Amino acid sequence: WLVLRLWAAGRRSLAVGLVALLALTAVSVLAWLTVSVPQLVQAGVSVLDSGPQPPASALFSRLTLLRNSLDLALDYPFTGLGLAGFRMAYSSYVLLMHVAHTIHSHNLFLNLWIEQGLPGLVIFLWLLAAAIGSGVRSWRTEVGEKRPGAGFRLLAPDCRFAALTTLVVIVLHGLVDDAFYGSRGVLLLFLPFAVMARADMGVGDQGSGIRERKATGERCGNPAPFILTSALAWALAWALALALALALFPPARAAFQANLGAVDQTRAELSVYHWPAWQFQDELRRSAQIDLASAIARYDAALALEPGNATANRRLGQIQLSLGQYAAARRHLEAAYAAAPTQRATRQLLGESYAIAGETEQAAALWRTVDVSQGQLDLRRWWYGYLGEQQRAAWIGEAAERLEVGR
Secondary structure (H helix, E strand, C coil), rough: HHHHHHCCCCHHHHHHHHHHHHHHHHHHHHHHHHHHHHHHHHHHHHCCCCCCCCCCCCCHHHHHHHHHHHHHHHCCCCCCCCHHHHHHHHHHHCCCCCCCCCCCCCHHHHHHHHHHHHHHHHHHHHHHHHHHHHHHHHHHHHHCCCCCCCCCCCCCCCCCHHHHHHHHHHEEEEECCCCCCCCCCCHHHHHHHHHHHHHHCCCCCCCCHHHHHHCCCCCCCCCCCCCCCHHHHHHHHHCCCCHHHHCCCCCHHHHCCCCCHHHHHHHHHHCCCCCCCCCCCCHHCCCCCCCHHHHHHHHHHHHCCCCHHHHHHHHHHHHHHCCCCHHHHHHHHHHHHHHHHHHHHHHHHHHHHHHHHHHHHHHHHHHHHCCCCHHHHHHHHHHHHCCCCCHHHHHHHHHHHHHHHHH
């Protein structure tokens, strides 16, 4: 109501600033809830649970990929894991495979979150909002300058219309695939923004109305409309202040420590691990080639702040399983499962923890809720046989047989 009153009164800059403040506040609160209360996010995607059967269609497979990719995003909410980092991280920490499986999450916005963190995603959304605002201003200018008999043009005769159309196509296609951010063509994603910024600054415009404005010393459209206005700058400042205040809470600080631990672990492991030089990530973790002390310290710091942090518990449990610290691994994996029961990797790892303790029916019950059709259980049985722990390998085989019987 207040926004409509301000708009009707002609105070449109203030109205836009108020809307931006509300939007940025909502984004900040959502980001905080995402990293500090991941159970809410997991509850929102629990309807996509794979159930007892493996994916039976392309649509279901894509939904499963999105759900699993969200698990990876929740491990790196603040920093992301870096450009082109999805492929092996997804295999190693979500699918629990030893070779690369999927190039990207097939969703532009989820890829932005995974590779650049929530701040990168928010910046991209701001760029989209600025581009739309530029297009609307250009359309209003064109309508205002239309002369009798001159015909109707959607936008000023510069490159805005082409750039905005390109962005619309990229965004719509990005909901189901990611042709740019998930590939080496990432820089092309930002080309439309550069074209619109260039047009907004009045460079290379050819329209008669724009030439008249230039002759009178005016810029094309509003002064630097692609840049933050003062109202939007205030809105951003308030949103950042709110985000910083929320970040003081222990769950958010724990999520940040777990994020740093995940980055340390990913950098240490995936910078060295290459198949077939290393058969499994477990083998690398047992070697002297990497040092996971920094990552483990980060996870411990996260758990000191929030004992139920899902990322820290799951990652520690995975490392401890690799190192043969089976009792400690089980405790951490059970805590991770209690915090986020829909995470795929947690269910497979906890099932493995049950299996190697001889609790094969309990393991099979958990494994029925995940897709292990890529041979994950055969790999785990082989690993324990490689270690000479034949009884544990046999128990995994027994649990896998129970899994098939129960399907």
